[in-house]
Every structure is written in C-alpha cells, then in structure tokens.
Amino acid sequence: MNRGVIAAIFRKDLVAFSRDRFYVFITILGLVAFVAMYWLLPSNVDETIRLGVYQSGLEDVLAPVTSANTAALEVTSFGAPEELTAAVSEGTGGIIAGISFPPDFADSVVAGDGVVELLVPADVPPEYLPLMEGLASQVAYFAAGERPPVDVATRTVVLGVDRVGDQVSLQEQMRPLLAFFVLLMETFALASLVSTEVQLRTVTAVLVTPARPRDFLAAKALLGTFLALIEVVLLMALIRGFVGDVPVLVVALVLGSVLVTGVGLLAGASGRDFMGVMFLSLALMIPLMIPAFGALFPGTAATWVKILPTYGLVEAIVGVTTRGESWAELGPVLVGLGLWCVALLALGTGILRRRVETL
Amino acid sequence: MADTGPAIDVKGISYSYGETLAVDKVSFAVAPGEIFGLLGPNGAGKSTTVKMLTGQLRPSHGSIRVLGMDTAEDLAAIQARIGVCFEEKNLYTAMSGVENLRFFASLFGIKDLDTDGLLERVDLASRGSDRVAGYSKGMRQRLMMARALINQPDVLFLDEPTDGLDPVSARTIQGLIRQEAERGAAVVLTTHDMYEADTLSDRVAFINQGAILALDAPETLKLRHGQRSVRIRARRGADEIEELVIPLEEVDAADAVQRAVTELDLLTIHTEEATLEDVFVAYAGRGLNA
Numbered sequence: 001m002n003r004g005v006i007a008a009i010f011r012k013d014l015v016a017f018s019r020d021r022f023y024v025f026i027t028i029l030g031l032v033a034f035v036a037m038y039w040l041l042p043s044n045v046d047e048t049i050r051l052g053v054y055q056s057g058l059e060d061v062l063a064p065v066t067s068a069n070t071a072a073l074e075v076t077s078f079g080a081p082e083e084l085t086a087a088v089s090e091g092t093g094g095i096i097a098g099i100s101f102p103p104d105f106a107d108s109v110v111a112g113d114g115v116v117e118l119l120v121p122a123d124v125p126p127e128y129l130p131l132m133e134g135l136a137s138q139v140a141y142f143a144a145g146e147r148p149p150v151d152v153a154t155r156t157v158v159l160g161v162d163r164v165g166d167q168v169s170l171q172e173q174m175r176p177l178l179a180f181f182v183l184l185m186e187t188f189a190l191a192s193l194v195s196t197e198v199q200l201r202t203v204t205a206v207l208v209t210p211a212r213p214r215d216f217l218a219a220k221a222l223l224g225t226f227l228a229l230i231e232v233v234l235l236m237a238l239i240r241g242f243v244g245d246v247p248v249l250v251v252a253l254v255l256g257s258v259l260v261t262g263v264g265l266l267a268g269a270s271g272r273d274f275m276g277v278m279f280l281s282l283a284l285m286i287p288l289m290i291p292a293f294g295a296l297f298p299g300t301a302a303t304w305v306k307i308l309p310t311y312g313l314v315e316a317i318v319g320v321t322t323r324g325e326s327w328a329e330l331g332p333v334l335v336g337l338g339l340w341c342v343a344l345l346a347l348g349t350g351i352l353r354r355r356v357e358t359l
Numbered sequence: 360m361a362d363t364g365p366a367i368d369v370k371g372i373s374y375s376y377g378e379t380l381a382v383d384k385v386s387f388a389v390a391p392g393e394i395f396g397l398l399g400p401n402g403a404g405k406s407t408t409v410k411m412l413t414g415q416l417r418p419s420h421g422s423i424r425v426l427g428m429d430t431a432e433d434l435a436a437i438q439a440r441i442g443v444c445f446e447e448k449n450l451y452t453a454m455s456g457v458e459n460l461r462f463f464a465s466l467f468g469i470k471d472l473d474t475d476g477l478l479e480r481v482d483l484a485s486r487g488s489d490r491v492a493g494y495s496k497g498m499r500q501r502l503m504m505a506r507a508l509i510n511q512p513d514v515l516f517l518d519e520p521t522d523g524l525d526p527v528s529a530r531t532i533q534g535l536i537r538q539e540a541e542r543g544a545a546v547v548l549t550t551h552d553m554y555e556a557d558t559l560s561d562r563v564a565f566i567n568q569g570a571i572l573a574l575d576a577p578e579t580l581k582l583r584h585g586q587r588s589v590r591i592r593a594r595r596g597a598d599e600i601e602e603l604v605i606p607l608e609e610v611d612a613a614d615a616v617q618r619a620v621t622e623l624d625l626l627t628i629h630t631e632e633a634t635l636e637d638v639f640v641a642y643a644g645r646g647l648n649a
Contacts, residue, residue: 208415210439
C-alpha cells in the first residue's frame with residue numbers, strides 16, 4: 001500500500017465531507033440532539049412504591065404499616081374512599097395503587113367475610129397485585145387481633161451487583177442506543193461519499209494514476225472509521241460515558257466504528273443513487289439496531305440477538321458503563337465483535353472493489 | 360523497462376462484456392510524438408480499447424505494451440507516466456480547480472506542482488480558486504485536460520476531449536494536444552468528430568463492432584477511398600440552373616474544368632474531397648451516427 005496516496009485520498013475525502021452541508025448538518029444536529037436527549041432523560045430511578053389506603057376505624061391497626069415507610073414502600077392514608085379513588089386515578093403524589101378497607105372491616109374479617117378493594121389503574125404491572133394482597137392480609141390479621149399463622153424468616157442473597165437504591169437509569173440505558181445512532185449517521189455519510197465517488201466516476205480518474213484499488217479502499221475504510229470514532233468518542237465524552245474500564249470501552253468503540261464502516265462501504269458500493277444508498281443503509285442498519293434497543297429492556301437477550309454483529313458492541317458498552325465489567329467478562333464478546341468487523345469490512349471492501357473495477 | 364520503440368504497442372487484444380464481444384483482436388502501434396485518432400460510432404469499442412490501454416480493464420486475449428512495459432505486469436509504473444482525460448467530467452466538484460490538481464498531483468507523488476502554470480495553459484488561471492461546481496462545461500473540460508497533464512505524461516489518452524464544447528474551448532484543447540505531441544508525448548485521441556480527427560491526427564484507425572476496419576494517415580485514407588471532384592453551378596437561360604460534378608480522377612478533368620469556367624455562366628464553383636466520414640461509410644457501410 002502507498003501511504004502517501006492513502007493520506008491524499010483521506011485528506012481529500014475529509015475536505016469533501018466538511019464541505020457537504022448535508023453531512024455537516026446531520027452530524028452536528030445528531031450530536032446536539034443526542035446529547036440533549038441524554039441530559040433530558042431521568043438520571044435516577046425512583047424505586048419507591050407509593051400506595052394509598054382508606055382505613056376508617058383501622059388507624060391503630062395500620063399505624064405500624066403507615067409509620068414504617070421505607071425507601072421501598074410508602075403508604076398514604078386518605079379520609080374517604082372517593083378521595084383514594086381520585087388519587088389513584090390521577091396518580092396524585094406518585095400513588096400507583098390503592099387499598100380500600102370497608103368501614104366494618106375489623107368486624108367482618110373476624111366473621112370471615114371481609115372484602116377489601118384493591119384499586120389498580122390499568123397500566124400498573126400485575127406484579128404489584130400480590131404485594132397489595134399481602135399487605136391487606138397482614139392488616140386483616142392485625143385487625144382480627146391475631147398473628148399471622150407462620151412467621152417466615154427470609155434472608156436476601158443478591159447475586160451480582162446489588163443495585164438496590166442504584167438502579168440503571170434511563171440515561172444509562174440509552175447510552176448504547178445513542179452511541180449506535182451516531183455510528184449509524186456516519187454509516188449514511190460514508191455510504192453517500194463512496195456512492196458519489198462511484199456514480200461520478202471520480203474513482204476511475206483516481207485509479208488511472210499510481211493509486212491502486214487497495215489504496216482507495218484503505219483510505220475509505222480509514223476515513224469511515226475515523227469519522228465514526230471521532231463522533232462516537234465525542235458523544236460518549238459529552239454524555240459522561242467514559243466510566244469504568246475505559247480501555248475496554250475505547251476498544252469496543254473502535255471496533256464499532258470499523259463495523260459500521262464495513263456496512264457503509266457495502267451500502268455505498270451497492271446503492272445506485274442517493275435514495276438507494278439511504279434505503280440500503282437503513283435496511284442494513286435496522287437489524288443491527290436490535291441489540292441497542294434490547295438494552296433498554298431488562299432480561300437476557302434472545303440467542304438470535306446475540307449473533308447479530310452489533311450485540312458485542314452494545315454488550316461491551318453496557319457491561320463497562322453500567323455493570324463495571326472489564327476484559328475478563330467482555331473478552332469473548334469483543335472477540336465476536338472483532339470477527340464481525342473483519343467479515344463486514346471484507347464484504348464491504350470486496351463489493352466496492354468489484355464495483356470500482358467494473359465501472 | 361526501456362522506452363525504445365513505439366510508445367504503445369497493441370497486439371491482438373480482445374474483451375467481452377459477458378457474451379458481448381466488445382473488442383475483437385485489435386492491433387496497432389503509436390509512436391512517441393504521434394497523434395493517433397481512434398474513430399468510430401458509439402458502442403464501437405473505442406472506450407473499451409482505451410480502458411484496456413489505461414489499465415482499467417484487462418484484455419481477455421492479446422498483449423499491450425505501453426512505454427515498453429506490459430500492462431499486465433507493470434501497470435503502476437505505466438500509470439505513473441500516462442495522462443487520461445475522460446469523456447465524463449469526473450472532477451471533485453466540492454473542491455476548487457487548484458485543489459483538484461493538487462490532489463491528483465499527490466497521487467503521482469508530485470509535491471511542487473506548478474498549478475498556476477498548468478491553469479494558465481488551459482485558460483483557467485483566474486478561476487483556479489473557484490469550486491468546480493461553479494464551472495461551465497468548457498471550463499470543466501479544460502480542467503480535465505490540465506489534470507491529464509499534471510505528470511507531464513509520455514502517453515496521453517483523450518476521450519472525446521472537445522465534445523460539446525464552444526469553439527474557443529475546443530481550440531484551446533486542440534492547441535494543447537498539438538503542444539503535447541510536439542513535446543514528444545504519444546496521444547491517443549478517441550472521438551467521433553471526424554473533422555477534429557482529420558485536422559489533429561497523424562494517423563487514424565476506424566473501429567466498428569470491436570474491430571479495426573482501416574488504419575492509416577487521414578489523407579491516405581481519403582485518397583484511397585474517397586473521390587475528389589469539382590462541383591460547378593451555372594446559370595442556363597433565365598430560370599434554369601445547371602450543376603456539374605467533374606471527378607478529378609478522370610483523365611481530362613483539367614480540360615473539363617477549364618471548359619466549364621470559360622463557357623458557362625458560373626454561379627458557384629467548389630472543390631470537393633472525400634471526408635473521413637465518407638471513408639468510414641465506405642468501410643462500415645453506415646455513418647458514425649447511424
């Protein structure tokens with residue numbers, strides 16, 4: 001390879017990129033929008049469950065429960081069932097559900113026919129119901145003057161990092177997705193640059209000089225990686241993403257930049273015009289976005305998601321920034337990401353080479 | 360890698376696009392300092408031939424030596440010494456004329472390119488710092504020509520260099536072509552403008568359906584295949600006009616012309632000679648635009 005030629009093509013492309021108002025506009029807009037979006041998202045998670053209670057005549061019984069408010073459970077008393085219903089419906093004070101004990105609850109529960117109303121808005125997750133039923137049962141025992149039939153001693157063993165009081169915020173959950181969006185924009189830009197070069201046949205003029213196709217391809221791959229990396233690093237810096245094991249994160253971002261460069265070359269070489277390139281870029285990127293969206297939701301990723309090229313990138317970003325993982329835990333996914341990089345870059349450059357040589 | 364002998368030596372090259380044979384066993388040679396016209400209609404195989412000569416395509420059969428080197432083995436060394444002016448205006452429009460020239464100079468490893476001098480040669484000195492996007496077609500073509508001259512090439516390939524240009528731009532480019540040939544560069548001129556080929560070329564090759572039909576100096580071809588004549592229009596009586604065509608190949612042509620001049624009431628008198636177009640028709644059985 002001729003380093004002078006590669007440097008010349010790289011510099012030329014950088015000039016072309018900086019002078020294209022569309023690329024510059026979407027790049028700046030994207031960065032500003034993503035950074036703004038990040039900082040506007042909640043930076044912490046409210047783990048407290050707020051319940052409302054109507055409890056006529058049960059003040060003494062409920063006193064131990066209502067006075068024992070913790071970070072996890074907060075119980076608020078209401079003076080009338082209508083007030084409780086209104087508060088639950090409107091979510092006043094963050095109340096997500098209500099328990100309405102009938103006025104004769106103490107008598108009826110002794111008689112064995114007490115009915116407690118659980119007020120649950122339609123959008124409350126079903127897992128809250130057992131919690132409320134348990135609370136109602138406990139109150140019932142107290143109202144009846146009896147102890148629960150058994151006292152079960154429990155011991156909590158947290159596997160992995162105990163995140164009680166330190167849940168992953170929406171900001172943190174969005175980090176890989178934002179990083180991925182920035183990389184996606186660079187895919188469009190690179191694909192468009194490559195496509196323009198092919199369509200205007202400027203590449204033909206380059207390749208009748210001492211510049212070889214491999215020099216041209218290397219320059220494009222370097223440019224794509226450079227642009228993507230600069231932007232994603234800038235984004236991560238602006239959203240305070242460089243936490244934990246930074247070298248692992250940097251390696252993941254470099255590999256991610258190479259990965260999207262491969263996709264950009266593929267789309268740029270295959271698209272016939274600007275719209276075609278945009279369509280192809282998006283079509284290729286949609287499946288690659290899935291792991292990033294998957295990071296927004298709790299739980300383990302499905303097996304088919306794990307084989308997607310971008311899974312390693314997302315897993316590495318999430319692992320380093322939210323789980324505090326390092327080489328030992330993330331080594332295998334980085335290797336997988338690296339293999340995908342090689343494959344996509346080879347495919348992208350291969351198709352571009354074929355396109356260039358058949359012009 | 361000696362430079363003795365022809366600047367370009369093509370022996371029996373062929374190329375097919377799939378099942379379509381684009382170039383069929385073409386052979387020719389071009390000497391240093393010679394302007395060689397490659398003429399033919401669209402789709403005749405001219406561009407494919409030039410693509411093989413410049414290393415963009417590899418012939419399926421035959422061999423090409425440029426400046427004594429084989430294109431299959433020494434392409435990079437050859438491309439360092441050739442200049443190519445494409446039919447497509449494939450310039451970087453977001454860059455200025457000077458930036459375009461400097462970029463291509465850097466591909467040749469030239470660091471001290473005299474951009475002012477080069478732009479002066481193509482009458483673009485005053486617009487060199489303007490972006491190419493604002494150039495007219497003629498200006499772009501002249502910049503393409505300047506680009507082809509960056510490395511002072513020993514072989515210059517020009518594909519339709521004056522196509523669609525105004526007369527001033529066309530003359531500028533034709534002047535440059537002559538200067539380059541005088542400097543010693545071999546020039547391969549691909550065109551379907553027969554007049555331009557006739558006035559510029561030392562030799563021309565007619566190519567049609569991938570094969571060379573004829574190859575010689577334009578004058579020789581015209582003499583060999585065309586007919587020179589004198590066309591006379593004269594008044595006969597009050598309203599009638601008589602037209603005479605006297606072929607100059609006839610034995611008594613001179614006497615016939617003399618008689619016409621002295622005896623007839625002449626309106627116009629023109630000499631007519633065969634054009635390259637006539638010669639092409641004679642060979643191909645059709646015109647360039649048919």
